[in-house]
Amino acid sequence: MSNPNFRRRDFLRGSLVAAAMVPFGGALASCASGGGGDEAAPETGGGEVTENNPFGVAEGSTVDAVIFKGGYGVDYVEFAAGVMGGVVGVTPKISASTAIATELQPRFAGGTPPDLIDNSGAQAIGFNTILDQLEDLTDVIDAPNYEGTTIRDTLYEGVLAPGTFGDKLAAINYVLTVYGVWYSSSLFEENGWSVPTTWDEALELGAQAKEQGKYLFCWGKQAATYYQTLAIESAIMQGGDEVRLALENLEPECWSKPAIQDVFAKLEQAVSAGYFAPGGAGTDFTVAQAQWSNEQLAILYPSGSWIENEMKSQTKDGFAMSGFPGLVVDPATAQMGDWLHSPAGEPFIVPSQSANPAGGKELLRAMLSKEAATKFAEEKLAPTVVRDTVPADGFGSTALQWQIEAVEAAAGKVFTYNFTTTYGMNQDQLVVWNSFLDGSIDAAQLTSDLQGITDAVREDDSIEKIEVS
Amino acid sequence: MTLVQTEAGPGGAPAPGGRPRESFSAWFQRNRRRNLTFGRISFFLVFLGLPLAIYVLLVLNPFVQAVQISLTDWGGFDNEFNYVGFANYAQIFSNEAFLTALRNNILLVVVLPIVTLVLSLALASIVTVGGASHGEVKGLRGSSFYRVISFFPYVVPAIVIGLIWGMVYNPRGGLVNGFLTAIGLDAFGSFPWLGHPRTAMGATIFVIVWSMVGFYMVLFIAAIRGVDPSIFEAARLDGAGRFRTAVTITIPLIRDNVQTAWIYLGILALDAFVYMRALNPQGGPDRATWVMSQELFDTAFVANKWGLASAMGVVLALVTLAFAALVFLINRLTGAEKEGGYQ
Numbered sequence: 001m002s003n004p005n006f007r008r009r010d011f012l013r014g015s016l017v018a019a020a021m022v023p024f025g026g027a028l029a030s031c032a033s034g035g036g037g038d039e040a041a042p043e044t045g046g047g048e049v050t051e052n053n054p055f056g057v058a059e060g061s062t063v064d065a066v067i068f069k070g071g072y073g074v075d076y077v078e079f080a081a082g083v084m085g086g087v088v089g090v091t092p093k094i095s096a097s098t099a100i101a102t103e104l105q106p107r108f109a110g111g112t113p114p115d116l117i118d119n120s121g122a123q124a125i126g127f128n129t130i131l132d133q134l135e136d137l138t139d140v141i142d143a144p145n146y147e148g149t150t151i152r153d154t155l156y157e158g159v160l161a162p163g164t165f166g167d168k169l170a171a172i173n174y175v176l177t178v179y180g181v182w183y184s185s186s187l188f189e190e191n192g193w194s195v196p197t198t199w200d201e202a203l204e205l206g207a208q209a210k211e212q213g214k215y216l217f218c219w220g221k222q223a224a225t226y227y228q229t230l231a232i233e234s235a236i237m238q239g240g241d242e243v244r245l246a247l248e249n250l251e252p253e254c255w256s257k258p259a260i261q262d263v264f265a266k267l268e269q270a271v272s273a274g275y276f277a278p279g280g281a282g283t284d285f286t287v288a289q290a291q292w293s294n295e296q297l298a299i300l301y302p303s304g305s306w307i308e309n310e311m312k313s314q315t316k317d318g319f320a321m322s323g324f325p326g327l328v329v330d331p332a333t334a335q336m337g338d339w340l341h342s343p344a345g346e347p348f349i350v351p352s353q354s355a356n357p358a359g360g361k362e363l364l365r366a367m368l369s370k371e372a373a374t375k376f377a378e379e380k381l382a383p384t385v386v387r388d389t390v391p392a393d394g395f396g397s398t399a400l401q402w403q404i405e406a407v408e409a410a411a412g413k414v415f416t417y418n419f420t421t422t423y424g425m426n427q428d429q430l431v432v433w434n435s436f437l438d439g440s441i442d443a444a445q446l447t448s449d450l451q452g453i454t455d456a457v458r459e460d461d462s463i464e465k466i467e468v469s
Numbered sequence: 470m471t472l473v474q475t476e477a478g479p480g481g482a483p484a485p486g487g488r489p490r491e492s493f494s495a496w497f498q499r500n501r502r503r504n505l506t507f508g509r510i511s512f513f514l515v516f517l518g519l520p521l522a523i524y525v526l527l528v529l530n531p532f533v534q535a536v537q538i539s540l541t542d543w544g545g546f547d548n549e550f551n552y553v554g555f556a557n558y559a560q561i562f563s564n565e566a567f568l569t570a571l572r573n574n575i576l577l578v579v580v581l582p583i584v585t586l587v588l589s590l591a592l593a594s595i596v597t598v599g600g601a602s603h604g605e606v607k608g609l610r611g612s613s614f615y616r617v618i619s620f621f622p623y624v625v626p627a628i629v630i631g632l633i634w635g636m637v638y639n640p641r642g643g644l645v646n647g648f649l650t651a652i653g654l655d656a657f658g659s660f661p662w663l664g665h666p667r668t669a670m671g672a673t674i675f676v677i678v679w680s681m682v683g684f685y686m687v688l689f690i691a692a693i694r695g696v697d698p699s700i701f702e703a704a705r706l707d708g709a710g711r712f713r714t715a716v717t718i719t720i721p722l723i724r725d726n727v728q729t730a731w732i733y734l735g736i737l738a739l740d741a742f743v744y745m746r747a748l749n750p751q752g753g754p755d756r757a758t759w760v761m762s763q764e765l766f767d768t769a770f771v772a773n774k775w776g777l778a779s780a781m782g783v784v785l786a787l788v789t790l791a792f793a794a795l796v797f798l799i800n801r802l803t804g805a806e807k808e809g810g811y812q
Contacts, residue, residue: 099770105545105546111548123770130547221663221751222751277641279660279661279664280664282640282665282669283640283641287639424773427751428566435754438664
């Protein structure tokens with residue numbers, strides 16, 4: 001400091017002056033929840049609407065897509081963008097994200113969301129939160145695909161249901177997920193085991209497995225609710241649609257329905273007979289899944305069809321993966337015994353406030369083209385919602401063969417449920433299920449704890465409810 | 470060191486220039502006449518105004534906004550919100566998950582600093598003054614080696630530590646159970662350390678302590694090195710043993726450092742997000758390791774209740790401040806001022 005009069009105390013006092021001045025300088029004028037445009041989205045993208053350009057995407061515009069990077073990666077959207085590039089002259093900008101809600105919350109709040117989002121993963125944005133900010137995608141479904149057929153006619157039955165909220169098609173789910181219980185058909189053949197269809201047969205199988213030093217099931221701490229999925233599937237197959245509706249609409253006493261209670265009782269038997277590999281509550285779920293796919297300590301694992309891709313590097317050689325849709329308690333009285341839990345997953349959404357919603361729709365149309373959908377099925381070994389893209393040999397995958405068989409056999413008899421994800425209940429339910437599978441609480445406690453979680457959501461007026469019918 | 474104080478406290482003796490105290494406006498008037506040169510003003514602007522503006526914009530402003538948002542029902546994804554008064558705060562304290570998290574945080578804030586400080590102080594004493602009881606006061610032989618070894622965990626990022634220990638605690642094939650079954654304790658064949666309500670928190674605290682001890686040990690070694698060695702020699706001549714030296718000589722002389730470490734560890738314990746997320750992302754059995762920061766994160770990003778989440782943030786900040794105040798108070802009550810240990 002060259003100024004000899006410049007003293008430390010003066011400096012500190014000066015800082016007091018500055019501190020008093022700064023707030024008036026407008027630094028406080030900004031606000032995290034402020035700003036954002038209110039203008040309505042244009043009907044078209046500003047380009048000419050033609051047969052090849054049904055949404056009127058502006059020539060030379062940019063499509064900004066944010067894709068959840070999970071088991072399926074993002075390269076399939078890049079591939080579709082390449083397909084699209086051949087049709088209209090737009091520049092795709094595809095970014096990957098593993099935390100959709102965290103990353104896009106500021107963009108939604110600021111009024112500048114991307115044009116296309118794959119709203120998936122553990123941190124997806126709850127649909128009840130953003131529903132009125134999304135485009136209705138019915139015009140995408142009614143548009144012709146790149147091969148000239150109306151897209152609606154190329155899709156499997158029932159795949160639009162999970163993306164339909166009220167009468168609005170807010171999301172198009174791209175990947176067909178088949179839920180079920182997965183096993184190694186080669187291991188079953190070796191041991192002369194038969195695939196169970198009822199809970200009693202499953203318990204019997206558990207006893208046989210125990211003789212070989214194996215367990216019927218195993219679980220991991222972050223995935224304990226896979227057994228809730230299995231229980232709900234079984235209860236719906238047994239008790240019919242009213243079970244699903246009661247759970248979806250958060251009815252009082254819904255977990256006490258006889259169909260659910262019967263399944264819980266069977267699960268309790270399996271737990272107390274020691275048919276679950278011990279220690280699951282302290283085991284990472286990928287480690288637990290490897291106990292099934294690699295170590296073959298457990299012989300059955302309830303999951304969705306992503307399991308094959310997820311465990312690819314940790315699956316024993318010769319593990320011929322196959323599945324079955326679920327377990328009923330009593331086949332004689334089962335209401336929906338031949339139904340399949342097969343929701344379409346990976347919901348793609350187009351926010352109305354985005355810069356180029358027409359471009360987002362066009363990219364979605366490119367993804368639904370036969371070329372892009374076939375490429376996806378071949379690379380990810382999972383079917384998309386587009387029909388007839390998988391050959392009979394399932395690209396060499398036994399698990400994919402079974403999925404296609406199951407979907408075609410069900411012929412539209414597919415159901416799904418969303419309440420756990422819609423209201424973000426999984427976190428709370430995990431606690432309860434870990435305790436139940438561990439044997440530290442019984443079926444009655446399980447029921448009342450799950451009911452407590454449902455009741456809390458129902459009674460909370462600040463949570464917007466979505467009526468399901 | 471603290472014993473040597475050249476400057477009086479605020480409001481004490483005249484300022485270095487020998488001027489008597491004067492009112493702010495008088496100071497301002499005088500300076501405007503005398504010293505308002507271009508160099509002086511630009512110096513103020515660049516070195517005071519700019520950092521302060523950045524600080525207010527990026528640090529204070531979000532704090533103020535968090536308080537503002539905590540009084541609304543903002544959902545986070547649009548610009549619509551209503552003011553709901555203190556309803557969010559009322560809801561927090563009737564939310565069982567949050568109260569469990571608060572209890573877990575309090576348990577952490579009580580246990581974690583004490584265990585870590587006791588261990589790191591003991592280790593620091595051993596490697597600095599715990600050596601041979603004759604000749605010069607020094608640490609154990611090879612103490613620099615121990616210092617590096619125990620500092621090592623601190624170099625590894627918390628998330629990696631969490632993932633590694635998650636595997637070590639793995640019920641089947643994890644190191645802990647492998648060791649226990651190898652020495653004949655077959656009951657631990659598949660014991661879920663992180664999955665049992667009685668052991669989950671203990672196992673988690675062990676991991677955090679393991680990762681932190683080395684750093685605080687190094688901090689205390691530096692502090693002990695700053696103490697005049699003749700004090701330790703005098704204590705030894707008076708017949709004080711190693712434990713007595715540590716308790717009545719070392720700790721009082723470095724109590725400032727202990728207090729700072731205590732506050733840092735308390736803030737870590739009140740956060741603990743990374744360790745908890747890595748070891749038990751779902752909050753552990755019966756939410757045994759669920760902490761406030763996890764509940765806050767879920768409320769904001771999963772349940773999309775930003776108003777409520779901001780209220781949790783405000784509560785978390787207040788608890789942290791209360792903790793810091795409590796540590797200062799304890800330090801005073803236990804005689805910091807009397808010994809001139811801190812001011």
